[in-house]
Amino acid sequence: MCLSLHGSRQKPFMSEGLNETRDMNPVPVLQQSAYESVNNHDGRGGNCEANDTNSDQKGAILNIQSSSASASIRASPMELFIQSPPDFPIDTSTNVRQARRLIFALHFVSQFTECAWQFTVVLFLAAAAHYQSFLWVSSYYLMTYVTLMLLGAPIGSFLDRSNRLRAARCCIIMQNGSILLATVTCCWLLSKIEHASQSSASTLNNNVSIGLMVMVHILGSLALVLNQCFAVAMERDWIVVLSQKTLIPEKWLSNTNVSLRQIYLMCKVISPTLTGWIVASGQQKDNGTFFHRLCDMHAASLFVGTLCVISLLVELYYKCNEENYSVNQNPQGETLPAERDSQDDLRELPQNQGNPVKAVQQSFGIYLRQSVVWAGVSFALLNSNALCFGGSMTTYVLWQGMSVKEVGLWRGLSSAVGLAGTFTYRCSTRHTSVVSTGVWSIIYLFVCLTMACGSFWIDDKHKSMYILVVSTAASRLGLWVFDISVTLLYQETVSDGIRALVGGTQESLNSFFTMATGCLGLFLHRPEQFWIIATVGYICIGAAMVLYTFGASRHHRYMFEALDHAVPSSHA
Incomplete structure (x- = not known):
């Protein structure tokens, strides 16, 4: 449990913020004595x-600090931290602050473009079916999540063997390139649909149209996989490495996780809203016919294409200013791949790269051996929840008589509650541990x-429908608090060198439960059968709550036993 991400193993200490055993970077002898005094x-x-013995060292520190004014100016960050109040800034390194801004900027452009694309592609596919069928939408999501389920673990293993900065760059460039090509493909497909509607011909009556639809599915799946690959590289690996360059790694890591979730939630609200506004503004100027709707789709595709170009320009800007994020570089300036705690991590990585089945089996074996696997499996079970203002629930409430305007209002409110959950997480971790925060959040979600x-x-x-939407919106607070808690647990316990592999395997497991719910929706596709899908998801949430609570109790018992053995030794 007590593993340092820099390869050294240190004695545990009790973190006031998390109330759990953690590791701490070694402190120089002179600074360590002063640190112990406070x-x-x-x-x-x-x-x-x-x-x-320590008094001589403390006296040496006092002599150094009082020797001259210039000596105090040249004081190390740790010495400044010793003399400063607890609220001293966490990220004192200029490189760390610049790298953090880089992560936020890349995360924003990546998630904003991805959210806009995922919303727009539904409009594209619905238009391709003349708004009369969910076939293309269902097949698209089924293919994307199957692809993510199969490629999640191998991609994670690839990231662990790769240059972490170069891998992040490749992911965001290829993601935006895939979305741009998919957008062009959709425009081409819609132009053929437009021509077919004017000539009263069949929509997909030739091989070209079918080929374009297949290309949309492939490029869209690739974009989603690359987006998740970028998220794993950033959230599961890079920010953990950066946190070790700060004075209080746990607090810096927690705050960064919260900020990344806030950026994602804002993108999830703003980007579909802008896309919908562009489409709606075009519909107000025409007679609402099918032909004019296709013109509105062209405007939406232009908007998504512009976002892709902006994302690539942002990446180009940071690439031209490499010194902004040269935090994890060797003296020659080459960004290093992920460090590893020991040779054990090298042996843990899958060796059968030529056999995908064996590699996936080994990846899941490594995932199941993690000390907090109970938290990861619990989080994966949450992906089977259909009570989330997704496509199935939206169809159900519309069938029950709720207006489109009200549905949009409740979806926005749901995202706002999720954003409030990120602030609630910060408040909770000031008073209790991350594990305990996860316990109350999943219980709240279940209630x-x-x-x-x-x-x-x-x-x-009428009453049934509003109880449904109110309780569903309120549940998003617990969902996002639980999400951040599980993410932080994995960041602090998974060894450096297999972190991306474990994160990719987690994404595969998440996709499996999402795909299972989607397949259930294909068989129970009528709105009056939605309660069955919702009940199955509810049972999975209950199983996740039991699993996480049981794992948390065992974790706390282990921590107390570790402290009982550690405290006597410190007074020996």
């Missing part, structure tokens, strides 16, 4: 017999969804 709770500072499922048995349709 942090008596550290296990290294409890020996009374060492006071006389909200219990009320949502109970609404199906209320005779009053």
Whole structure:
């Protein structure tokens, strides 16, 4: 459990923010003595017999600090931290701050473009079916999640063997390139549909149209896989490495995770809204015929294409200013691949790269051996939840009589509640541990969804529908608090060198449960059967709650046992 991401193993200490055993970077001898003088709770500072020996070192520090004004200016960040209040800035390194801004910028352009594309492609595929069938939409999502499920673990293994900065660049460039090509393909396909509608011909009546539809599916799947690959490289690996360059790695990592989730949620709200506004503004100027709707799709495709170009320009800007993120470089300036704690991690990586089946099996074996696998499996089970304002639930509430305007309002409110969950996470971790925060958040989620499922048995349709949407929107707070908690647990416990592999395997597991729910929706496609899909997802949420609570209790028991053995040794 106590593994340092820099390869050294240190004695545990109790973090005030997380109340759990963590590792700490080695402190130089002179600085360490002063650090112990103001942090008596550290296990290294409890020996009374060492006071006389440390007094000479403390005196040396005082002489150094009082020798001249220039000496205080040249003081190291740790010395400044010793003399500063607890609220001293976490990321004192200029390179770390610049690299953090790079991560936020790349994360914003990547997620904004991806969210806009995922919303627009639904409009494209619905238009291709003349708004009369969900066939193309269902087949698209089925293919994307099957692809992600199969490629998640191999991509994670590839990231662990690759240059982390170069891999992130390739992901975002290829992602935007795929979206740009898919957008052009959609425009070409819509132009053929437009020609077919004017000539009263069949929509997909030739091999070219079918080939274009297949290309949209392939490019869209590739874009989603690359987006998840970028997220794994950034969120599961790079920010963990950067956190080790800061004075308080745990707090910096927690704050960065929250900021990344806030950026994602804002993109999830703003980008579809802008795309929908572009489409709606075009519809107000025409008679609403099918031909004019196709023209509006061309405007939406132009918007998505512009976003792709902007994303590539942002990446080009940062590529031309490499010194902004040269945090993890060797003296020759080459960005290093992921460091590894020991040769054990090298042996853990899948060796059967020529056999994809064997590689996937080994990847899942490594994933299942992680100490917090109970948290990852619990999170994967949440992806089977259909009570999330997705396509199935939206269709159900519209069938029940709710207006499109009200549905949009509740979807926006749901995202706002999720954004509030990121602030709630910060408040919670000030008073309890990350594991305990995950416990109350998943229990809260389960209680909200219990009320949502109970609404199906209320005779009053109006009351039933509003109980459903209110409880579903409220549940997003617990979902996002739980998401951040599980992410931080994996970041702090998974060894450097297999972190991307474990993250990619987690994405594959998430996609499996998402795909399973989608397949269930193909068989139970009528709105009146939605309650069955929702109930199955609710049962999975209950299983996740039981699994996580049981794993958390075992984790806390292990931590207390570790402390019982560590405390006597510190006073020996």
